Amino acid sequence: MSSTPHTEREARAVRIGNLCVGTGPVVVIGGEAAAGPDARWVSLREHGGRRRAEEAVGEARAAFAGPLLVEPFSSADLPAIQAAADAVVIGGEWAQDLGLVGTAARLGLPVVVRRGPTATLEEWLAVGDYCAAEGNDDVVLCESGSRTHLARPALDLALMRAARERSGRPVLAGLAGGADLAAPAVAAGADGLMVAPEAGAEAVARAREAAVLIGAVVRQEVPDTVATARGAIDRVDAALAVLLERRAALAGVVQRLKPVGGFAGRDMERERRLVAAMAERAPTLGEAGLAPVMNAVIEAGLRLAERQGR
Numbered sequence: 001m002s003s004t005p006h007t008e009r010e011a012r013a014v015r016i017g018n019l020c021v022g023t024g025p026v027v028v029i030g031g032e033a034a035a036g037p038d039a040r041w042v043s044l045r046e047h048g049g050r051r052r053a054e055e056a057v058g059e060a061r062a063a064f065a066g067p068l069l070v071e072p073f074s075s076a077d078l079p080a081i082q083a084a085a086d087a088v089v090i091g092g093e094w095a096q097d098l099g100l101v102g103t104a105a106r107l108g109l110p111v112v113v114r115r116g117p118t119a120t121l122e123e124w125l126a127v128g129d130y131c132a133a134e135g136n137d138d139v140v141l142c143e144s145g146s147r148t149h150l151a152r153p154a155l156d157l158a159l160m161r162a163a164r165e166r167s168g169r170p171v172l173a174g175l176a177g178g179a180d181l182a183a184p185a186v187a188a189g190a191d192g193l194m195v196a197p198e199a200g201a202e203a204v205a206r207a208r209e210a211a212v213l214i215g216a217v218v219r220q221e222v223p224d225t226v227a228t229a230r231g232a233i234d235r236v237d238a239a240l241a242v243l244l245e246r247r248a249a250l251a252g253v254v255q256r257l258k259p260v261g262g263f264a265g266r267d268m269e270r271e272r273r274l275v276a277a278m279a280e281r282a283p284t285l286g287e288a289g290l291a292p293v294m295n296a297v298i299e300a301g302l303r304l305a306e307r308q309g310r
């Protein structure tokens with residue numbers, strides 16, 4: 001609950017346990033504890049309310065030390081959630097019952113508002129605004145998909161993006177149907193990816209890969225500690241590594257296709273031009289900063305091509 005005046009940057013972020021959602025890296029929520037998510041979530045709806053909330057929440061808490069998000073089955077579950085969880089998840093079904101939404105909002109925990117499968121943007125945002133009116137502005141919106149002719153809910157990334165722009169709140173993409181849309185979701189501005197509670201290591205790893213690689217390209221992080229700045233550098237380096245590997249393979253193709261390949265067929269004019277083109281996208285580094293970097297990159301590609309006998 002943020003009553004203190006805050007900067008634009010802080011206003012966008014919601015803290016769930018030790019996790020910051022909205023600024024910084026794209027977070028991965030859900031999946032088995034062993035799969036290494038940033039946070040886990042459990043839904044008490046899945047047991048049709050037959051499982052005692054204390055037991056289910058306690059079990060989830062014991063299995064995972066990080067931030068825990070819990071979706072209640074009914075308001076009877078809220079005390080157990082308040083006692084042991086780091087956030088409460090409001091399912092789309094709840095949106096019809098603002099009394100329940102208000103009770104959940106007043107727990108004092110951050111609230112994740114999932115869009116119901118038929119809810120419009122206005123109806124979805126209104127649930128978040130209702131939480132804020134109840135004094136809880138720590139609201140994250142989760143696009144969970146619409147009901148269509150498809151077997152799985154169809155994720156609406158345009159709606160997710162509009163929700164982020166309209167509300168200024170962080171948004172999550174619900175990937176319960178699988179990680180296929182992880183990369184498009186991050187490209188569309190998702191601040192986090194919410195995979196199924198029981199998702200395995202592969203789905204979590206695919207979500208993480210999209211969070212890191214696409215996030216490195218589309219998110220402007222403004223870290224303010226050594227650790228967070230190093231984390232942001234690590235993500236950019238991960239994306240660079242993928243691109244460097246791809247570039248080396250393409251440079252190898254050129255060596256095969258040129259009449260004279262390798263160091264013997266080096267084309268310094270082409271190298272100057274590619275550095276100049278890159279400088280337009282990297283004006284701070286400029287040609288002078290980029291030239292030695294690209295020289296090293298190109299020579300590494302040529303050495304690799306020679307080793308591979310091209």
Ligand SMILES: O=C(O)C(=O)C[C@]1(C(=O)O)C=C[C@@H](O)C=C1
Nearest residue numbers: 251254266267268270271298301
């Ligand atoms: O474009 C070429 O001719 C290449 O061989 C590729 C490449 C590069 O890695 O980009 C490598 C060596 C040349 O001096 C110029 C460029």
